[in-house]
Amino acid sequence: MSGLIRFDVLTIFPEMILSVLSESIIGRAIRNGILEINAINIRDFSKDKHLKTDDYPYGGGAGMVMTPQPIYDAWLSIVEDLCYNPRFIYLSPQGSRLTQKMALKLKEVKHMILLCGHYEGVDERIIELLADEEISIGDYVLTGGEIPAMALIDCVSRLIPGVLPSDEAFSNESHFDGLLEFPQYTRPPDFMGKTVPEVLLSGHHANIENWRHEMSLKRTAEKRPDLLIP
Numbered sequence: 338m339s340g341l342i343r344f345d346v347l348t349i350f351p352e353m354i355l356s357v358l359s360e361s362i363i364g365r366a367i368r369n370g371i372l373e374i375n376a377i378n379i380r381d382f383s384k385d386k387h388l389k390t391d392d393y394p395y396g397g398g399a400g401m402v403m404t405p406q407p408i409y410d411a412w413l414s415i416v417e418d419l420c421y422n423p424r425f426i427y428l429s430p431q432g433s434r435l436t437q438k439m440a441l442k443l444k445e446v447k448h449m450i451l452l453c454g455h456y457e458g459v460d461e462r463i464i465e466l467l468a469d470e471e472i473s474i475g476d477y478v479l480t481g482g483e484i485p486a487m488a489l490i491d492c493v494s495r496l497i498p499g500v501l502p503s504d505e506a507f508s509n510e511s512h513f514d515g516l517l518e519f520p521q522y523t524r525p526p527d528f529m530g531k532t533v534p535e536v537l538l539s540g541h542h543a544n545i546e547n548w549r550h551e552m553s554l555k556r557t558a559e560k561r562p563d564l565l566i567p
Contacts, residue, residue, distance in 0.1 A: 339532040341372070341497055341498070341499070342448070342449075342494070343373040343375075343447065343448045344375070344449050345448075345451070346375065346377065347411050348376055348410060348482070349378065349380050349481075350453075350481070350483055353483050355540075358487060362495065362501065363491060363495075364501060366497070369499070369500070371471040371497060373493055380406045381404070382406075382407040383407040386407060390407045392404050394457060394503065402494075403454060403456060403459050403460060403463075405466075407465050412450060415450060417449075423448035423450045424446045424449045424469050425450045425468050426445075426449055426452070427453065427463075427467075427468065427471045427482075428454065428482035429458070429462055429473060429484050430473050431471055432469065432470065433469030435472050435474050437492075444496040451482075453482030453483045455480070455481040455486075455560055472485070476566065482518075512544050516556075517557045518553065519548075519553045520556075526538065536548045
């Protein structure tokens with residue numbers, strides 16, 4: 338396996354995945370061999386003459402359900418030559434919510450297969466046969482699993498050594514230690530009458546760190562008090 342961590346994304350819109358993740362910091366990490374991201378087109382494995390990947394749900398109801406055969410065969414194309422089983426994650430609004438704490442655990446997983454559902458979801462038997470876990474990015478429903486998959490990849494990848502310039506680039510951010518990030522400022526020192534706090538201009542590192550911690554606590558209490566509940 339090239340790269341420190343590999344993501345295989347099962348999707349019916351592979352261009353959507355690759356066009357976004359080939360840019361910016363994640364794209365640079367791919368080019369530097371730190372990450373490997375593959376988008377596997379589920380439609381390529383359909384045995385239907387029209388390459389369909391969905392059908393009507395048993396029992397009736399609105400919408401369509403993704404059929405199991407193309408998904409299973411797409412998964413098989415990845416694992417058949419491996420001597421281990423990659424972590425299989427289904428991006429689903431029914432899953433456990435993605436958090437920074439979860440991302441820190443996932444960054445230790447060297448190979449993940451992410452399944453992007455569509456329509457009314459995927460045939461339940463795929464979840465029963467393949468899924469190690471279901472993950473959601475929030476309590477809402479999206480058109481498909483591609484955006485959640487990209488959010489997970491971005492969230493986890495930036496924790497991988499070498500993706501960001503240093504660990505400090507993410508360790509001071511919101512949610513890393515359970516608090517929201519402190520306010521940030523840059524030049525100019527005065528903008529439309531609003532000035533940068535004097536402590537940040539003082540050069541006194543201990544005072545700056547104390548101020549930042551106090552502001553993190555204050556912001557968390559004001560904006561997300563639920564994060565302070567044990």
